[in-house]
Amino acid sequence: MQLYHILLVALFAILGTGTISAETSHDDMLDEAPKGTRLRVSNGDSLKTEENDERSIFSSIKESMKRKYWVSFDKSDDYVMKKLGLDGLEDSGQESRELDDWIEEGLTLYGAWTRLKLDQVTPTRVMQTDAYKIYVRYVKKYDSMIYNYKNSIGQPPIEFGGTDAQIFAKVQVWAAAHRPRWYVKKMLKLDDLPKSELVDDKFYKEFLRLTGEKS
Secondary structure, three states, X not given: OHHHHHHHHHHHHHHHHHHHHHHHHHHHHHHHHHHHHHXXXXXXXXXXXXXXXXXXXXXXXXXXXXXXXXHHOOOOHHHHHHHOOOOOOOHHHHHHHHHHHHHHHOOOHHHHHHHOOHHHOOOOOHHHOHHHHHHHHHHHHHHHHHHHOOOOOOOOOOOOOOOHHHHHHHHHHHHHOOOOHHXXXXXXXXXXXXXXXXXXXXXXXXXXXXXXXXX
């Protein structure tokens, strides 16, 4: 009988140990589960980041290919601007930035004239074009550099002469900026002329007319 009790106690002890072991294993699994979940989330975020980076790269490539396609098929500027989502951008701001880029590039007045293809327009029409108005605005920026940085390293090259339309663009700018007479005469290479000949120059005469000054 005692042997039976001893065996029964031993059996309960074994069963109790197995239960504790099973419970411990189950708790460990519960503790580890969130870690595994966090790891999977972390890996998922990493994959998402990589996917987003790839999409960004492919998007840039596609935009570049689109631009090349539009240019190669001679799509209009308005078409390209609209497709790029820039059709609402103010022309004046965009134009001003482009003209500033020309200044930084060191583009001369003659260079701007040919870039705007004004050399391909007849003399009778050239001053009536929108491109000529842009040219006048570039002359304004260019002349400001000449006047404000005269006799310094920052002064751009001075161009003398040109077509009537090119010189009249300068005259308009000088008059609007109230440039002094000595400066205008120097830019027109008239500073050595006597007064009698000076007043006969059509460009200087136009400058005086625009400023309301007398000879």
